[in-house]
Amino acid sequence: MKKLFGLVLAGALVLSARVEASNGNQYAGYGAQAMGMGGASIANPTDSTVAINNPAGMGAVGTRVDGSLMATAGQLRSNVHGSKNSDDVLLFLPGFGVNYQYLPDVTLGLAVSGYGAGVDYGKPIPAFGTSNVKSTLAQMLISPTATYEFAPGHYFGLSVKLGYESLMLHGLENFGATNDTGHAFGVGVGVGYLGTIAPGLRLGVTYSSPVWFQKMEAHEDIIPDGRLNAPQQAGAGLAYDMGDWTFAFDYVWINWASQKTFSNSLTQGGAPGAGNGPGFGWRDQNIFRFGVNYKVNERLQVRTGLSLANHQVPDGEATLIAVAPCNQPKSAHLGLTYKVNDEIEVTGSYMYDFRHITKGTGASKGTEAGGELHMLALGVGYKF
Template sequence: MSGSVRVFLACLAIFSAQAEASNGPQYAGYGVQAMGMGGAGIANPTDALAAVNNPAGMGAVGSRVDGSLTATAGQLRSDVHGAKNSDDVLVFVPGFGANYQYRPDITLGLSVSGYGAGIDYGKPIPAFGTSNVKSELAQVLVAPTATYEFQPGHYFGLSLKLGYESLMLHGLENFGATNDRDHALGAGLGIGYLGTLAPGLRLGLTYSSPVWFQKLDAHEDIIPAGRLNMPQQAGLGLAYDLGAWTFAFDYLWIDWSRERALSNSLTEGGAPGAGNGPGFGWRDQNVFRFGVNYRYSERLQLRTGVSLANHQVPDREATLISIAPCNQPKSAHLGFTYQLSDELEVSGAYMYDFRHITRGTGASEGVEAGGELHMLTVGFGYRF
């Protein structure tokens, strides 16, 4: 990967860092319009970020360019054995996509998405170490995507997922961590299908392999096997158009349990950094997304939705949740799109993550963490 590309990805990662997320470091939705519908986009592609939800969706959006900016504001509060901590977060995360109808049955496109979580308490936590506690995980995926319409209304899509990852850990000396930052490159694949089953009824299927990252050498003494990969995931979506209404449903499975750094228990028997060493103790997530879009007029669309998931952090593994605030698995969404001209549209979305408190049990007794999150996204789309 060229130096200029690395610099570009590093800049995007800086934007993504310290943003609390909903499902691990993932957001509840990608693409402004999908975000307004609870993230439901596997069978309802609307813009050139569709490949993030389902690579085959790019086949149905035509030639267009989309850009967005998400403002994320949140509060995280934690209590670690009597040490009370707080962090107020305000970060901005960009999104970008471009798609080109190369032939009537082939599209070529690119989607860029960001993922992240982190905190900065500005003081030490005695149970963790002696320096100020701060963590930042930022991941950026650039996904070149091609689709093929093999029958009218039926698309197959393939994405190459090129990843950049940055991890900084500070104030965790008691766990063997060094106060350092490291970077890694990674790659994976995504495939998808989108098809019209009956008039107005669409089905979407998608699978993403893990994004396998290089070893984070600065953290190999604490992270199992020294690697922090993005997990494999699979999803199914349905969408139905009924007059001016569109109804969409997604089911997404996120396989956190196959990634040792995330799934190994904190009380795992191996030495820190070993493949069977201690990790975050996460379990798999099942995510359900429901969305409704209403075409109010030729120019204005209104939408809403919800995203509901199980919490990936068991109470018995809550010790490290105070440094990895991925703690809000249920959210409500609103959105709109206004057609400024035949080519240009503006969209907005708002998401509220419902406050969730995790109270540790067992080995995590005495640890409590929780927060709430607001996201406001504005984007423009241009058809050509």
């Protein structure tokens, strides 16, 4: 087990070096089964990656190990004052979770998740600099998690979020950036509740603090305060079981506006690297996730879902969207799980991020970027 975990974690750190996401630098869904339901999982735990979505959900999944591999393919395009650029994406990102029923009312577990965005155009953008444009933001969170069942069917969960991040900027000399890669470690916490509030009806509530990262010395002269913290977020969900059907709904709020690097306007007015210096100009996101699961028989389940969110990049802040194309905030999902035997289940999921093109206005006029992405996930779960 230790060797398996070590291999999964090492692979996650390596392969997350460049990923694409939907809601800022986050995916619409985490966990192969949750992804098939549009990400709706705050009140509908299905495997040991649920700690990413709601720590309390680990209390309801028992002793198990889950691993997944997500493949992302698509096209990203941009046009910056007549300079047309493209990046054809083919990326792989692993996920991992493990949970142990330590006592009848206590579980101990761990989940690993990746976040990020990036492009590699293979040529310069004259408005940005003279070197080939390439950017990568990668964040990896390792979340040890404990839950306590304080009343029958009611769980409290706590996660400690241990983070590692890297930021590579290349080809942005006109903004004062050096062609370098910065690294930092961080920490945050997540808490959650999951409970059965009526026959067949579950409620989930969760909150995650920011993940506070160290300063990135390589970029402290360009990003506000030299820090790139992951934002705080909160969510609530409902799930209802009706015979062989399960219906789930989540609402998630991501507070990008609380983190200066994400929220400061590019025309903020302060010096690069200062607390009031230029940033990406993002705003908060409100995300609505809907999912339905149908149990065909004792071995097969099928599911579908939608994730709908506002675009976090205002049109007037689109100048840098060409190097951070996180602008496909609406997605459709499909999935299925096949139970091989009493211990092993295999899950496949598909997510399509709808094509979205952002066209800059005001100070960002002349810039547009966007694309569409397809994601396939294969997950394997083992119940003890």
